[in-house]
Amino acid sequence: MIYHHIALNTILPPLTYSHTAEIPLGSRVLVKLRGKTQIGIVWANQVQPDIDVHKILPIIQVFNDFRLPENWRELIQFTSRYYHYPIGQTVFTALPSLLKENKIIEPPEAPIYYTLNDVGKTQTPPPKNHAKKLAIWSALLSGSLNLAALKKIHPKAKDFIQEYEQLGWLNATTLATPPIPPSPHILNAEQVAATTAVKSHLFEYKTFLLHGITGSGKTEVYFDIMADVLARGKQVLFLLPEINLTPQLLNRVAQRFPDMPTAVLHSQTAAGARGRDYLRAMLGQAKLVIGTRLAVFTPMADLGLVVVDEEHDNSFKQDNELRYHARDLAVWRARQAACPIVLGSATPSLETWHKAQSGAYQLLTLSNRANELAQLPDISVLDVRRVPLDNGFSPQVLNLLKENFKNGGLSLVYLNRRGFAPALFCADCGHTFGCPNCSAKMVLHQRARQLRCHHCDFRQPVPHSCVECGNQDLTAVGQGTQRVEETLKNALPHAKIARVDRDSTSRKTDWADLYAQIAANELDVLVGTQMLAKGHDFARLNLVAVLNADCSLFSSDFRAPERLFAELMQVSGRAGRAEHRGRVMIQTRLPEHEIFQAVKAQDFALFAEHELAQRQLFNLPPFGFQAAIRADAVQMREVVDFLNEIRDVIAPLLPENVWQMGAVPMLMARLAERERAQIFVESADRAALHRALGLWEQVLAQYRDNKIRWHIDVDYQEM
Numbered sequence: 001m002i003y004h005h006i007a008l009n010t011i012l013p014p015l016t017y018s019h020t021a022e023i024p025l026g027s028r029v030l031v032k033l034r035g036k037t038q039i040g041i042v043w044a045n046q047v048q049p050d051i052d053v054h055k056i057l058p059i060i061q062v063f064n065d066f067r068l069p070e071n072w073r074e075l076i077q078f079t080s081r082y083y084h085y086p087i088g089q090t091v092f093t094a095l096p097s098l099l100k101e102n103k104i105i106e107p108p109e110a111p112i113y114y115t116l117n118d119v120g121k122t123q124t125p126p127p128k129n130h131a132k133k134l135a136i137w138s139a140l141l142s143g144s145l146n147l148a149a150l151k152k153i154h155p156k157a158k159d160f161i162q163e164y165e166q167l168g169w170l171n172a173t174t175l176a177t178p179p180i181p182p183s184p185h186i187l188n189a190e191q192v193a194a195t196t197a198v199k200s201h202l203f204e205y206k207t208f209l210l211h212g213i214t215g216s217g218k219t220e221v222y223f224d225i226m227a228d229v230l231a232r233g234k235q236v237l238f239l240l241p242e243i244n245l246t247p248q249l250l251n252r253v254a255q256r257f258p259d260m261p262t263a264v265l266h267s268q269t270a271a272g273a274r275g276r277d278y279l280r281a282m283l284g285q286a287k288l289v290i291g292t293r294l295a296v297f298t299p300m301a302d303l304g305l306v307v308v309d310e311e312h313d314n315s316f317k318q319d320n321e322l323r324y325h326a327r328d329l330a331v332w333r334a335r336q337a338a339c340p341i342v343l344g345s346a347t348p349s350l351e352t353w354h355k356a357q358s359g360a361y362q363l364l365t366l367s368n369r370a371n372e373l374a375q376l377p378d379i380s381v382l383d384v385r386r387v388p389l390d391n392g393f394s395p396q397v398l399n400l401l402k403e404n405f406k407n408g409g410l411s412l413v414y415l416n417r418r419g420f421a422p423a424l425f426c427a428d429c430g431h432t433f434g435c436p437n438c439s440a441k442m443v444l445h446q447r448a449r450q451l452r453c454h455h456c457d458f459r460q461p462v463p464h465s466c467v468e469c470g471n472q473d474l475t476a477v478g479q480g481t482q483r484v485e486e487t488l489k490n491a492l493p494h495a496k497i498a499r500v501d502r503d504s505t506s507r508k509t510d511w512a513d514l515y516a517q518i519a520a521n522e523l524d525v526l527v528g529t530q531m532l533a534k535g536h537d538f539a540r541l542n543l544v545a546v547l548n549a550d551c552s553l554f555s556s557d558f559r560a561p562e563r564l565f566a567e568l569m570q571v572s573g574r575a576g577r578a579e580h581r582g583r584v585m586i587q588t589r590l591p592e593h594e595i596f597q598a599v600k601a602q603d604f605a606l607f608a609e610h611e612l613a614q615r616q617l618f619n620l621p622p623f624g625f626q627a628a629i630r631a632d633a634v635q636m637r638e639v640v641d642f643l644n645e646i647r648d649v650i651a652p653l654l655p656e657n658v659w660q661m662g663a664v665p666m667l668m669a670r671l672a673e674r675e676r677a678q679i680f681v682e683s684a685d686r687a688a689l690h691r692a693l694g695l696w697e698q699v700l701a702q703y704r705d706n707k708i709r710w711h712i713d714v715d716y717q718e719m
């Protein structure tokens, strides 16, 4: 008997099963676990059983269809270790459902590429009056084409192919690269510098940060490098946020890389198509793999380039089950494949920016809009400290909106709702209340009359006056935008107003409808949150009003200012992308705040410099590493006690340079009828942090009931 470790969809480590012969690693097998048959992946073979061999069950069936390759298994192994998530469940997160099915999978049919062979080339071409037949001939003479491409030239292409094949004039192969037409643009000097830099490192691991404002031509840069890599027959993995994976983008890809076998993998791809595309990528048939975060787990036969567009985007981090960051795993994959990776953004994450500053990543900059006619928007900051607001609107902003409506423009009212927790603020001098122990802003707990730090759990009674100026009239911020639409309707009774949020855009067709309405001039004002900032291009949009930007500056989430900056830049990028200069008006009670200086100047580097200095002061990422241990239960007391008890068990074993705080409620403490709290574990030493998390994992593993649920979130993005 030969013993194997099989990875199964369970929290248990790979389990031992026997078979009469050795089964290759990565094979799919069928086994029994607790009386039920399950699909598993062979994770190790020829193992020494460490339990009584009579208790070891046999493998029921071996599927000899597909084997997950070694580099894929390494990726899974790393992911499981880094995110402290069971290996079997990591495997099953990364597999499409097709590969989890109890049946033999048919291999996808490889496209066949045709070209004229030496005999064919010496034949007389078809006469000129058979224009289409001649076109097919010329195409076969100049390169390798598959049937789909040939049919576009002539619907009867198949007949000619059969005829030429019988005459022995053709070479047919599955291993070719379709020709790539040249770019319609002449790249500008900065674009050329960027592509040249990457192309001079095509055969080694190197991370590039492509920093360029919206519309500066980043996509053209990716395409140019991709063309080079694809022409060499290698594969490209192109990751982007769900919301950016639009039909427009796919059209652009299809135009630039026609006939390139492409796999598109995202959460809405139908299961069957996803499984097939996964296999096509694994077998090297699909050359270009485009997808959202889950596509980072696609096995690829010959990876030659990774691109992560909008690398700062939060949607690359999965916030349930396996809490991986696709951008970080993408960098790991590029290293493994010894190929370059390009991270692109107008507002890079501070982690990435810091690495580009220190030289670990190479910075490539595009500083102008590619289309010379497209002007940068005009951004102003409006001090509303002493302005009476009507549901969040200043009279100035309402007037601008009215005027724009009169002139037939399209306006966007932008609400900032992220990471919000009520905070206290002095309306006179702008003072905000920070925690004396850490950088976090204190959260206002109205009922307890307390300010609490949601990072280290420091508490204090609500002060009666401002410590800075003595003003006794302290206000809670973040309220007062509940009835935005009502105010808008009163101010603009004839305008057509649409709300754009998660609910109104949940279906695939919703965005298309919205675009159609905008194109048909059926809307005058859009009201929305983060959803609106990303990836969408509304040609007519020429006025953006940001009502409550300040919420982010009072947030106890240290990443809130970074997100605010990115969103303000993005939302501003929406204004006036065509020939008309857009206008952006940001209301604030903190007009002197550095972030607004940087926003006005549209200067990411300025913002990053200030923000990184703050982060360094408190050892926050990228200067320190963090994880959150989270738990939830019906009662908050239970959750907090649970976490703090384990914390005390671990404390004596904790590596010296690791800190763990007390349990604090999450920013959104209540979700689906459960109370949620967390403990932060931090260190400047990543390895030490992981040792500490290993301890947590061991202790937590003993609690597997539904009363208290827990998880570990490494490099957490949300608090």
Ligand code: ADP
Residues within 6 Å of the ligand: 185, 186, 187, 188, 191, 212, 213, 214, 215, 216, 217, 218, 219, 220, 221, 370, 371
């Ligand atoms: P980004 O990805 O940075 O937002 P894109 O690559 O989408 O920018 O480019 C923005 C617009 O400018 C697109 O319409 C694109 O076709 C055009 N463009 C990009 N590069 C050039 C160039 N070198 N010459 C002319 N137009 C360009």
Ligand code: ZN
Residues within 6 Å of the ligand: 435, 436, 437, 438, 439, 440, 453, 454, 455, 456, 457, 458
């Ligand atoms: Zn604190």
